[in-house]
Amino acid sequence: xxxxxxxxxxxxxxxxxxxxxxxxxxxxxxxxxxxxxxxxxxxxxxxxxxxxxxxxxxxxxxxxxxxxxxxxxxxxxxxxxxxxxxxxxxxxxxxxxxxxxxxxxxxxxxxxxxxxxxxxxxxxxxxxxxxxxxxxxxxxxxxxxxxxxxxxxxxxxxxxxxxxxxxxx
Numbered sequence: 281x282x283x284x285x286x287x288x289x290x291x292x293x294x295x296x297x298x299x300x301x302x303x304x305x306x307x308x309x310x311x312x313x314x315x316x317x318x319x320x321x322x323x324x325x326x327x328x329x330x331x332x333x334x335x336x337x338x339x340x341x342x343x344x345x346x347x348x349x350x351x352x353x354x355x356x357x358x359x360x361x362x363x364x365x366x367x368x369x370x371x372x373x374x375x376x377x378x379x380x381x382x383x384x385x386x387x388x389x390x391x392x393x394x395x396x397x398x399x400x401x402x403x404x405x406x407x408x409x410x411x412x413x414x415x416x417x418x419x420x421x422x423x424x425x426x427x428x429x430x431x432x433x434x435x436x437x438x439x440x441x442x443x444x445x446x447x448x449x
Contacts, residue, residue, distance in 0.1 A: 332386050342375050
């Protein structure tokens, strides 16, 4: 007999309570990892939102300054009939042009803001794995896959299906 075929009489199989405790700890670590991922994604989204908001604020200030120039221009138009208002009008148009460009840039940045997509995906995968475990019962590879990270699920044999013949290599 080989050593792999002999069973160590001193080795004790883990009790159900130990298995439940280990599974509970693994699940707790998994939830903590999901929470950390959500925090990281939300921080990234908040940074992008702050940058977009800053561009909108600059655009609003420039638009306000343009409005002031519009009012000053109208006042000069009424007081003096052409030469002075032309300069104010050109400055006003330039300020509005810059404001429009900044609004478009802020809008483009705000479209890049995303929610915690990876976290939602990981939670859905975890939920499906837990549903599979509760419906089908635990598999021998389940404990290893929970501690070692994501893995490809082992296909379960279909009732009445013939097992694959071993290759001759």
